[in-house]
Amino acid sequence: MNQLDHAAAARQFVADTQRTNWHDETLWWIRQKRDKAAHGLPEWEHLRELASQIKEHTLSKLDQYLEQFEQSAHRNGVEVHWAADANEHNQIVLAILREYGAARIVKSKSMLTEECHLNPFLIKQGIEVVDTDLGERIVQLRQEPPSHIVLPAIHLKKEDVGQTFHQHLGVPAGIIDPKALTEIARQHLREKFVHANVAITGVNFAVAQTGAFVVCTNEGNADLGAHLADVHIACMGIEKVIPAQEHLGVFLRLLTRSATGQPITAYSSHFAKPRPGQRMHIILVDNGRSHQLGRADFRSSLKCIRCGACFNTCPVYRRSGGHSYHTAIAGPIGSVLSPNLDLKKHADLPFASTLCGSCTHVCPVKIDLDKQLWKWRQVIVAAGLAPASKTASMNGLSWLLTSPRLYRLAGRFGRWTLRQFPWLVNHRFNPWYIGREMPLPARKSFGDWYANRGRTN
Amino acid sequence: MNVALFVPCYVDQFFPQVGVATLELLEKLGCAVTYPTEQTCCGQPMANAGYEHLASGCEMNVQRIFSSFEYVVTPSGSCTVHLREHLPAAHGSRIYEVCEFLTDVLRVKSLAASFPHRIGLHSSCHGLRGLRLASMSEQNEPAFSKPIQLLSLVDGLELVYPERPDECCGFGGTFCVTEEAVSVKMGQDRVDEHLANNVDYIVGSDMSCLMHLQGILRRRKSNTDVLHIAQVLNAYEPA
Ligand code: SF4
Numbered sequence: 001m002n003q004l005d006h007a008a009a010a011r012q013f014v015a016d017t018q019r020t021n022w023h024d025e026t027l028w029w030i031r032q033k034r035d036k037a038a039h040g041l042p043e044w045e046h047l048r049e050l051a052s053q054i055k056e057h058t059l060s061k062l063d064q065y066l067e068q069f070e071q072s073a074h075r076n077g078v079e080v081h082w083a084a085d086a087n088e089h090n091q092i093v094l095a096i097l098r099e100y101g102a103a104r105i106v107k108s109k110s111m112l113t114e115e116c117h118l119n120p121f122l123i124k125q126g127i128e129v130v131d132t133d134l135g136e137r138i139v140q141l142r143q144e145p146p147s148h149i150v151l152p153a154i155h156l157k158k159e160d161v162g163q164t165f166h167q168h169l170g171v172p173a174g175i176i177d178p179k180a181l182t183e184i185a186r187q188h189l190r191e192k193f194v195h196a197n198v199a200i201t202g203v204n205f206a207v208a209q210t211g212a213f214v215v216c217t218n219e220g221n222a223d224l225g226a227h228l229a230d231v232h233i234a235c236m237g238i239e240k241v242i243p244a245q246e247h248l249g250v251f252l253r254l255l256t257r258s259a260t261g262q263p264i265t266a267y268s269s270h271f272a273k274p275r276p277g278q279r280m281h282i283i284l285v286d287n288g289r290s291h292q293l294g295r296a297d298f299r300s301s302l303k304c305i306r307c308g309a310c311f312n313t314c315p316v317y318r319r320s321g322g323h324s325y326h327t328a329i330a331g332p333i334g335s336v337l338s339p340n341l342d343l344k345k346h347a348d349l350p351f352a353s354t355l356c357g358s359c360t361h362v363c364p365v366k367i368d369l370d371k372q373l374w375k376w377r378q379v380i381v382a383a384g385l386a387p388a389s390k391t392a393s394m395n396g397l398s399w400l401l402t403s404p405r406l407y408r409l410a411g412r413f414g415r416w417t418l419r420q421f422p423w424l425v426n427h428r429f430n431p432w433y434i435g436r437e438m439p440l441p442a443r444k445s446f447g448d449w450y451a452n453r454g455r456t457n
Numbered sequence: 458m459n460v461a462l463f464v465p466c467y468v469d470q471f472f473p474q475v476g477v478a479t480l481e482l483l484e485k486l487g488c489a490v491t492y493p494t495e496q497t498c499c500g501q502p503m504a505n506a507g508y509e510h511l512a513s514g515c516e517m518n519v520q521r522i523f524s525s526f527e528y529v530v531t532p533s534g535s536c537t538v539h540l541r542e543h544l545p546a547a548h549g550s551r552i553y554e555v556c557e558f559l560t561d562v563l564r565v566k567s568l569a570a571s572f573p574h575r576i577g578l579h580s581s582c583h584g585l586r587g588l589r590l591a592s593m594s595e596q597n598e599p600a601f602s603k604p605i606q607l608l609s610l611v612d613g614l615e616l617v618y619p620e621r622p623d624e625c626c627g628f629g630g631t632f633c634v635t636e637e638a639v640s641v642k643m644g645q646d647r648v649d650e651h652l653a654n655n656v657d658y659i660v661g662s663d664m665s666c667l668m669h670l671q672g673i674l675r676r677r678k679s680n681t682d683v684l685h686i687a688q689v690l691n692a693y694e695p696a
Contacts, residue, residue: 010639011637319639355632358582436644436675442470448473
């Protein structure tokens with residue numbers, strides 16, 4: 001499996017109890033804000049159902065809606081590009097930058113460029129890339145990947161941010177006031193905005209009917225970047241398309257309530273056409289999505305609107321941190337999307353869950369995440385990617401549990417052995433015993449008790 | 458009413474008292490209970506670990522052994538979910554978790570039970586979200602709870618709720634050993650909330666979760682213990 005699989009990385013994370021508690025409580029607080037917002041709308045469950053159906057429908061005719069979107073956008077004077085994978089996407093961005101002789105770009109709200117590893121690619125080509133959203137900028141300065149799709153620096157405390165700014169932006173050490181830190185970032189970024197001639201943004205929703213797209217942000221950086229720059233490049237996964245303008249209302253109402261508990265993002269910016277003198281490009285990226293679309297068991301994962309609610313509710317994510325998922329998109333949805341891209345590399349992720357199902361029920365588009373995690377487990381085992389020791393023990397267990405006689409015999413023998421020699425299991429090489437006492441084996445099984453019941457009664 | 462009792466394998470081996478309580482409780486409520494002795498396991502441990510193909514032997518056993526009974530009752534939400542999802546519908550639909558059997562089939566309105574203790578309720582995920590034993594905090598829906606409905610029929614019992622009413626305990630089948638660190642942390646957090654409430658017992662409807670929580674309680678040498686809900690509903694301890 002991976003060098004540092006989820007379990008090993010999570011063990012390191014959990015070792016710092018205070019930080020784990022803080023991480024867990026912060027995200028749980030956001031989950032509670034989400035609950036309040038969701039429970040405040042009587043039509044909440046109806047909206048989820050509607051959103052799910054709109055997405056299901058769109059996915060069933062994805063090719064048609066994409067072509068319609070391309071034509072509409074084209075009519076608006078936008079150049080549309082198609083990228084089959086991450087590399088093609090990065091090359092297209094580079095070609096556009098070269099065309100305009102751009103050496104500096106600002107970027108906002110794009111998990112897709114993170115998925116495509118655009119930053120390291122462009123930096124290698126000598127281009128300065130600045131992530132303009134506060135959280136993204138913080139992790140960029142620290143040369144870390146985001147740990148959450150909506151809250152990229154959620155693994156960091158304000159002390160960490162102060163230290164990062166001190167190191168990279170030359171401000172005095174020890175600043176921990178969030179307002180002061182935000183102001184520092186604002187000043188630092190303002191200068192970057194002014195000097196960039198190309199702005200890259202993500203896309204939350206692309207409307208096939210109109211060719212317009214919507215970017216949802218709280219800081220307004222997508223607007224600032226796109227309005228100041230001569231060229232606006234919008235990068236979107238092909239699953240971001242929705243049929244018509246009227247569907248936007250459904251998604252905009254769900255998105256931020258699910259994400260942070262806000263009724264709506266501070267900015268829901270609609271981009272339709274370039275302003276006079278500006279150029280606008282849209283890159284439609286597949287990068288494994290059409291493959292996932294072809295997997296009957298997993299296609300509905302493409303309904304995801306990247307709200308992050310499944311992260312915030314996931315008891316495992318809250319106690320293991322985003323980096324333990326070693327992938328651009330962590331959390332339950334990351335564990336469902338990533339195996340599609342590289343089964344072997346991400347074979348640990350579907351097991352990084354208790355299958356508690358909380359994710360499925362917070363998801364605003366009703367993706368049955370726990371069911372899909374379960375199904376990936378079957379795929380991974382069938383592909384021979386499970387640890388051999390696990391397969392051996394499962395074979396043994398199945399053999400034992402399938403035969404009533406063997407089961408009873410082993411039960412009797414096992415319980416007797418455990419009662420006589422508890423040290424056989426009470427040691428630190430037994431993972432159960434590290435943090436828990438072993439259950440006490442009963443003197444008599446229920447079956448034994450039942451067999452004697454008539455006699456004693 | 459004729460009922461067959463399915464006792465999950467780990468309950469059979471480690472917590473026979475839960476099987477006894479379930480059987481006695483059903484008998485008290487007027488059921489004629491049979492325990493087919495050939496039973497073993499529902500197959501879930503293998504299936505949830507990714508080895509669905511290794512679970513079919515167990516599933517076929519269950520199907521064969523219980524095919525002649527109208528109702529099969531078991532003190533486990535997660536085994537019930539597994540069997541409902543993996544047996545042909547005609548077989549799966551006859552399997553009931555004990556709480557839902559009491560509220561939905563027997564429609565129990567009173568119990569001759571008394572348990573003068575302070576208890577905290579642990580909602581196991583498979584019962585909660587798989588069987589819908591109660592409303593869940595994620596969803597915008599009217600509040601209901603079959604376990605609480607039943608516990609409210611017990612004399613003397615004081616029920617207190619943890620701060621997070623339906624957070625997972627971290628057991629998760631093989632997860633409890635493959636992701637030992639997170640599993641234990643999740644369990645500790647659950648236990649902390651209940652201990653902050655000064656409960657005598659943590660009560661739930663799945664012994665697997667409770668076994669995990671008990672392991673943590675015992676490691677801390679806590680006086681608080683765990684009990685299956687059937688044990689509480691079957692208790693007669695006058696105050
Ligand atoms: S899977 Fe659902 S809950 Fe998770 S990020 Fe996507 S839309 Fe949000």
